Amino acid sequence: MRAYEFDKLPGFSKLFCDYINHNPFFDERFPSNKLLNDNSIYLKSISDNYKNRNSIKSIIEKSTNNIELNNKQKENLEKLGQPDTLTVVTGQQVGFLGGPLYTIIKIFTAINLANKLSNKYQDLNFIPVFWIEDNDHDNLEASQATIYNAEYELKHLSCMEGLSKEDRTCVSERKFDDSIFKAISNAIESLAESQFKESLINKLNTIYKPEIKWNDAFISLLNSWFADKGLLYIKASEARQSRLFRELILKELENIGKTKQIINDANQKIEKSGYHIQAKAYEVNVFIHENEKRYKIIKTKYDNLTFEYDSRLISLDELKQKAEKEPELFSPAVLMRPVFQDYILPTAVYIGGPSEIGYSTQIKELYDYFNVSMPAFLPRHSSTFINTQIQSFLEKQKIEPIYFTKQFDEIEKELNDILFDKEVEKVFEKARKQINDNYEEIQNVLSKIDATLIRTGASACHKSLENLLWLEKKVNSAQKRVNQLIYDKFRQISNYFFPEGTMQERMFSAINFMNEIGEEQILKMIDEFTKAEPERHYYLKMES
Structure with missing residues (x-):
């Protein structure tokens, strides 16, 4: 297992790196x-101030009505009803095929921290809870998954055809149609042959069927991996339907613009400390739901009492009346979501990724405003897997895996420098100079004979240089063909480690790695490495 500091890797913000390195600024932003x-x-x-124990049990039961909780999960659910129980929460949007690899990593971070805290504080219970953000309407993101085939080519899959970014339908309302058969078939065809493939196929075919809700399939797949850890699941849509958000929604609507001002004040502190702002606040930081769709509530230019959603006008009084009578029609925007979540859960810790840590830096004062206890915000673990084939190549070539955390065109240029005959470059450079020198002499002669011929001479020089460049490209292509196997291997490894310019954990579904060495082994590896400190990025060698 190799580990690297986050500031040595791309895609991790200065804010996140400073947070990881315990910059004192974050002691004030995350006091817990x-x-x-x-x-x-x-x-x-x-624990003592938490008032929603009976309600939260009901919400979790409704969220998990598509699965059978095992004894450990039932025991944890019962513990939630006791006054000495707290939660370690993490969460994610619904993800096809389990979402990106980091989903599993962050769940294990939460599970192991819950166990650690339970051992430390014997008079308290700590239960791992996974929050499924299905009030969201980003159907495109929720529908997609990426895997690699035997040649490490990326295969982008979608569980439903014809989706649009403009579609406001909540993910919680989405069900698979017949196109799920094609999506699962494509996934199966793309996975390399292995001794573990058949069991994965059976699992996917059992879970992903027409008329099954996306969020239920997501829970079923995760539960096949985490049931024995006692993990509980809560759907954001069920939390909304419970009407527990009512008090917070009313406060937001009764003080329009207040939360925006609170966040903007916090943003100024963050920017003064040299950091970029992660998320934007609005005049109204809740959404409204209608006919299974979710809409942003927009303040109009007419006055301070008229708002708009879905091209319809609505008065502030009407909004308040809706919130009073039907609070289930409202859900929090991104910066309010943690506050709403921790209002209905006894959260001791939230486990977040780099972007979540980023926008959570903005919201300390929101917790104060809504009189909600702010939990600790800790980072999830972060890793890249290395299979034995690639590990063997890296060792043979004496290359560190971190070398591949850059765009492939940069790697290709470096390969050219190593593999191309330097004499070829010198010969063509010499030829270019000779052409320019020769035409310079010709131009001097032409200027004495007929000045109008100078442009013709320049054109001829340009054509000669173009022809030389064409020939040089042909020669370089020939050199590249000679070394094509090396280029192909480096491209494959680049796709594996840094697909489309992002870290492996943010792109590929976990089923790829499970297909290589088995579900049990991958889960065991992640379980073990997430017991270490999460303050560096780990490269993990996969061994079956």
Whole structure:
């Protein structure tokens, strides 16, 4: 297992790197982080002040009505009804084929931290909970998954055809249609042959069927991996339907613009400290739901009392009346989501990825405003897997895996420098100079004979240089063909480590790696490495 500092890798912001490196600025933005490890009184106060124990049990039961909870999960659900139980929460949008690899990684981070805290604080229980953000309307993102085939070519899959970014339908309302057969078939065809493929095929064919809801399939797949860990699941849509958000929604609508101002004030502190702002606040930071769709509530230019959604006008009074009578029609925007989540859960810790840590830096004062206890915000673990085939190549070539965390065209240029005959470059450079020198002499002669011929001479020079460049490209292509196997291998490894310019964990579904060495082994590897500190990025060698 090799580990690298985040600031040595692409795609990790300065804010996140400074947070990881314990910059004092983040002590003020995340005051609960330090209290987590040495203040049982603080944790007990969260538990004692929590009032939604019976309601949250019901929400989780409704969220998981498509699966059978095992004894450990039932035990954890019962513990949630007890006054000495807190939650370690992480979450994600619904993801086809389980979403990107980091989904599993962050769940294991939460599970292992819950176990660690339970051992540390014997008088408290800590339960891992996975929040499924299915109020969202980003159907395109939720429908897609990416895997690689035997040649490490990327295969982008979608569980439904004809989706549009403009479609406002909530993911919670989405069901698979017959196109799911094609999607699963494409996934199966793309996976390399292995001894583990058949069991994966059986699992996918069992879970992904027409008329099954996307969120239920997501839970079923995750539960096949995490049931024995006692993980519980909560759908954001069920939380909304429970009407528990009512008090917070009314406060948002009764003080239009207040939360935007609170966030903007926090943003100024963040920017003064040299960081970029992750997420934007709006005049109204809740969405409205209607006919299975979700709409942004927009303040109009007419006055401060008229708003718009779905091209319809609505008064502030009408919005308040809706929230009063039907709070289930409203859900939080991105910066409000953590506050709403921790209002209905006794959260001790939230486990977030780099972008979540980024926008959570903006919301400390929102917790104060809504009188919600702000939990600790800790990072998920981060890793890249290395299979034995690629590991063997890297060792033979004496290349560190971090070398591939850059665009392939940059790698290709470096290969050209190594593999191309330097004499060829010198010969063509000499020829270019000779052409320019020769035409310069010709131009001097032409200027004395007929000045109008100078342009013709320049054109001839340009054509000669173009022909030389064409020949040089042909020679370079020939050199590249001679070394094509090397280029192909480097491209394959680039696709594997840094697909489309992003880290492996953010692109590929976990089923790829499970297909290589088995579900049990991958889960065991992630379980083990997430017991280490999450302050570096780990490269993990896969061994079956």
